[in-house]
C-alpha cells in the first residue's frame with residue numbers, strides 16, 4: 001500500500017539517477033516524488049494505523065474471558081463486559097449520543113418476551129458516538145452484538161469470535177476515528193458505535209434500536225455490521241478473505257465503495273458466496289444488520305464463515321487470528337471513513 005510504496009519509489013528514483021543523484025539531494029529533492037499522499041490520504045493513513053492487532057487482542061482477552069460468563073443477555077457477566085466497554089470509551093474521551101443521556105439504551109424484559117425471548121432480564125445496548133463536523137445529522141452506524149450464549153452445565157461459552165471479535169473491532173474503529181478527530185480530522189458525518197444485546201436470542205437489541213432509534217432512521221446512512229471476523233472457515237483456511245453480505249441490496253454504491261476501500265487497504269479476497277437472500281444459510285437475515293435493512297437503511301455484513309467452534313464452548317481467544325482480525329477491522333474502518341467523509345450521502349436506489 002501507499003505507506004510502503006513511497007519508500008520503494010524513492011529508492012527507484014535514487015537508483016535511476018545513478019551518479020547524477022547528488023544533484024537531487026538539495027532541499028527540493030522531495031519534489032521528485034510525483035505520487036506523494038494527498039492531505040486527506042495522509043489523514044486516513046494516520047487514523048488507520050491506530051487499528052492494531054495487539055490492542056484487539058488485549059481487549060478480547062477481557063471481553064471473552066471466563067469472568068464474563070459467556071455474556072448471556074442480561075446476565076451479570078454481560079453487564080461486566082459492558083462496563084469494560086464503557087470505560088474504554090470514557091478513557092478515550094468518546095461520549096454517548098446526547099439525546100440518550102448515557103451510554104446505555106435499556107432493552108426491557110417485556111419487549112424481548114413479546115418476541116419469544118424466554119424470561120430474559122432487562123439488558124442494554126451500548127452506544128458511543130462521535131459527532132460529525134459538517135453533516136452531524138447524518139449517521140453512519142458501525143455495529144456488533146456483545147451478547148453470547150452464556151454458561152451451560154458449568155461450561156462457559158466465551159464467544160471469542162461470536163461476537164467478541166466484532167465487539168473489539170468496533171471499539172478499535174472508534175479509537176481510530178477519535179484519534180483522527182483529535183488531530184483535527186473528525187468525520188464529516190456522525191458515527192454511532194452500536195453494541196447491541198440479545199442477538200443470540202433473536203436480534204432483540206438491534207430490533208429495539210430500530211424500533212426506538214436515537215437518531216431518525218431516515219438520517220441513518222448505513223449500517224456496517226460485524227459478526228465474527230476473527231477466524232477462518234474450512235473452505236478458506238489460511239486465506240486473507242472475508243465474506244461480505246447485503247452490500248448491494250439497497251444501494252448501488254455501497255458494494256463499490258467497500259471494494260475500493262479494500263483495494264486501498266489490505267486487499268482481502270471479498271467472498272460473496274453467502275450474498276444472496278435465498279442462500280440456504282439465510283445469513284442476510286441472521287444478524288443485526290437485517291433490522292436496518294428492513295427499514296431501508298443500506299447494510300454490509302462482515303463475517304468469517306461457519307467454523308467448527310461456532311456456538312461451541314471452544315470458541316476461545318487462543319484460536320483467534322489477530323492479524324486477520326486487524327485486517328478485517330481496517331476494511332470496515334476504511335469503508336466507514338469513506339461513507340462518513342464523501343461529499344454526497346450514499347444513495348438508496350434499490351428495493
Ligand SMILES: [Zn+2]
Nearest residue numbers: 162163227228
Ligand atoms: Zn453472532
